[in-house]
Amino acid sequence: MAGFWGKRKREQEELAAQDxxxxxxxxxxLVAADERVRLTSDELVFADAELGSDATNELRDAVEAxxxxxxxxxxxxxxxxxxxxxxxxxxxxxxxxxxxxxEWAEELLDDRTEALAERIARARRAPEIIAKVRADAARLRTHVPGARETVQRLAARYSPHALAQVENNPAEAxxxxxxxxxxASVAERRREAGQREQANMALEAATEAARRADTLLEAxxxxxxxxxxAESTLAAIVDDSREDLVAARTAPQVPAVxxxxxALxxxxxxxxxAGVNTDPFEQLSRLREANSALDAAIAKAREREARPIPPLEHVRHAIDDADRQLAVARDVIAGHRGWIGADARTRIxxxxxxxxDLDRLIGTSAAAATVIDEDHREQAFAMARRTAFLASEALQLAQRDIDSSRPQDGWGQPGYGQQGYGGGRRGGGGNDLMGGILGGLVIGSLLDGMFD
Structure with a gap:
C-alpha cells in the first residue's frame, strides 16, 4: 500500500511540474507574440513607404488577424x-x-514578412538596380550588330525555315x-516623386526587358x-540508318517491317x-523517327517470331468453347437461383x-470473329480461355451448392434422420426443392417489376 501511495504522489508531482x-x-x-506584433507593425509602415499599400495588403490583414x-x-x-x-x-x-x-501568430507573421522581404530589399536597392539596367543595356547594344552579321552568315548555309527561330532576334533585342x-527612367522619376509602387513596377519591367534581350542575343x-x-549528328544517323536497312534484310519480312x-x-x-540550304534540325528529327520506327517494327516481329501467334482456327475454337461453357453454367444457375451461393455467382x-471485353476487342459480328488480326489473336485467345475456365468453375461451384441444398432421400421425402414436413433443417423435401428452384425466379420477377 505504501508503494502505491508513493507512486501516486510522484505522478502528481510530475503533473504539477508539467503544469x-x-x-x-x-x-x-504571450510576451513574444505581443512584441512581434509591435515590430511587424513598424515593418508594415516601412513596407508601405517602399512598396505602396497595395503590395502590403496581405501583411496588413495578417497583423489585424x-x-x-x-x-x-x-x-x-x-x-x-x-x-x-x-x-x-x-x-x-x-x-x-x-x-x-x-505560435500561430508568430508563424503567420513570419510567412507574410518573408514574402515581402525580397521585394523590400529590391526596392531599397532601386538606384543600384537602375544603374545596372542602364549599364547592361549599353553593353548589350554593342552585341546587336554582331548578332545581325551572324544571322546573315547563317542564312547562306541554312534554310529560312531553320532560321525562323532566330532571324528576328537582333531587331527584337x-x-x-x-x-x-x-x-529605368520612369522608375527613377516615379521614385523621386514618391510614387514607390509605380516605380517598383517600372523597375521590374526594365529588369525583365534587359534579361530577355540578353537571352535573344545569346540564342x-x-x-x-x-x-x-545537328549536322554532325545527322551524318552519324545517316550512316546508322543505312546499316539498319542492310540489317533489316535478315529480319522477319512482315508487313510492318x-x-x-x-519509310526510312x-x-x-x-x-x-551537299551545298543546298538545309534545316538540319527538321531532317534529324524526321530521320530519327523513321529509324526508331524500324527498330520497333523489327523488335516486335522478332518477338512475335519467338512466340508464335495462335492460328485463327484455334482462337475461334477457344471462343466457341467459352460460349458453350458460359451457356451451360448460365442454364444451371438460372434454373436453381434460390440455391446458388456467392462464389458461383461471382465466377459467372x-x-x-x-x-x-472480348467482343469489344474483336467485334461482335460473325464476320469479325473470322478475321481477327494478328495483333489481337493472342489476347483474344487468352481471354477466351479465361472465360471458359471461370464458367467451368462457376458450374462446379453451382453444382456443389445444389447438391448441398437438395434433399438426400428422394423427391418429396425427408432424408435419413430428418423430420417430416415442417420439421428439421430441410423438412418437407418437395417444398424445399421447389423453393430452391422457384425462389430465384420469383425474386427475380419481383425485382424486374420494381425496376421496370
Whole structure:
C-alpha cells in the first residue's frame, strides 16, 4: 500500500511540474507574440513607404488577424489570475490555448514578412538596380550588330525555315533594350516623386526587358553551335540508318517491317544534296523517327517470331468453347437461383465481363470473329480461355451448392434422420426443392417489376 501511495504522489508531482512549465511557456509566448506584433507593425509602415499599400495588403490583414486572436489569449491569461479559483485542468487548458494562439501568430507573421522581404530589399536597392539596367543595356547594344552579321552568315548555309527561330532576334533585342532604358527612367522619376509602387513596377519591367534581350542575343550564337552539332549528328544517323536497312534484310519480312524499311529509305532519299540550304534540325528529327520506327517494327516481329501467334482456327475454337461453357453454367444457375451461393455467382459474373471485353476487342459480328488480326489473336485467345475456365468453375461451384441444398432421400421425402414436413433443417423435401428452384425466379420477377 505504501508503494502505491508513493507512486501516486510522484505522478502528481510530475503533473504539477508539467503544469508549471506550461504556465511559464504561455507567459513567455504571450510576451513574444505581443512584441512581434509591435515590430511587424513598424515593418508594415516601412513596407508601405517602399512598396505602396497595395503590395502590403496581405501583411496588413495578417497583423489585424493576429491582434484579434491575441485578445483571446490575453483574456485567457486574465482568467488564470482573477479572484475565482481554478482547477488544474482549467489552468492547463487555458495555457495550452494561449501557447497555440501565440505560435500561430508568430508563424503567420513570419510567412507574410518573408514574402515581402525580397521585394523590400529590391526596392531599397532601386538606384543600384537602375544603374545596372542602364549599364547592361549599353553593353548589350554593342552585341546587336554582331548578332545581325551572324544571322546573315547563317542564312547562306541554312534554310529560312531553320532560321525562323532566330532571324528576328537582333531587331527584337534592340527594341527590348530601348524599352528597358525607358522603363529605368520612369522608375527613377516615379521614385523621386514618391510614387514607390509605380516605380517598383517600372523597375521590374526594365529588369525583365534587359534579361530577355540578353537571352535573344545569346540564342543567335547558340543556334550556330547547335546547328553545327545537328549536322554532325545527322551524318552519324545517316550512316546508322543505312546499316539498319542492310540489317533489316535478315529480319522477319512482315508487313510492318516492310513499311518501316520503305519509310526510312524515303527519309534518306529526301535528304538534300551537299551545298543546298538545309534545316538540319527538321531532317534529324524526321530521320530519327523513321529509324526508331524500324527498330520497333523489327523488335516486335522478332518477338512475335519467338512466340508464335495462335492460328485463327484455334482462337475461334477457344471462343466457341467459352460460349458453350458460359451457356451451360448460365442454364444451371438460372434454373436453381434460390440455391446458388456467392462464389458461383461471382465466377459467372467475371466470365461474362471478360466475354463482353472480348467482343469489344474483336467485334461482335460473325464476320469479325473470322478475321481477327494478328495483333489481337493472342489476347483474344487468352481471354477466351479465361472465360471458359471461370464458367467451368462457376458450374462446379453451382453444382456443389445444389447438391448441398437438395434433399438426400428422394423427391418429396425427408432424408435419413430428418423430420417430416415442417420439421428439421430441410423438412418437407418437395417444398424445399421447389423453393430452391422457384425462389430465384420469383425474386427475380419481383425485382424486374420494381425496376421496370
Amino acid at each position: 508549471a512549465d506550461l504556465a511559464r511557456r504561455a507567459k513567455t509566448a 493576429v491582434r484579434t486572436h491575441l485578445q483571446e489569449a490575453f483574456q485567457l491569461h486574465q482568467l488564470n489570475h482573477d479572484e475565482i479559483p481554478d482547477t488544474p485542468l482549467e489552468l492547463r487548458t487555458r495555457n495550452a490555448r494561449i501557447v497555440q494562439l501565440c 534592340e527594341q527590348l533594350l530601348g524599352f528597358a532604358e525607358h522603363s 543567335v550564337e547558340t543556334f550556330e553551335v547547335e546547328a553545327l552539332r 516492310t513499311a518501316a524499311v520503305a 529509305d524515303a527519309a534518306l532519299r529526301a535528304l538534300p544534296a 459474373a467475371e466470365a461474362e465481363r471478360i466475354r463482353v
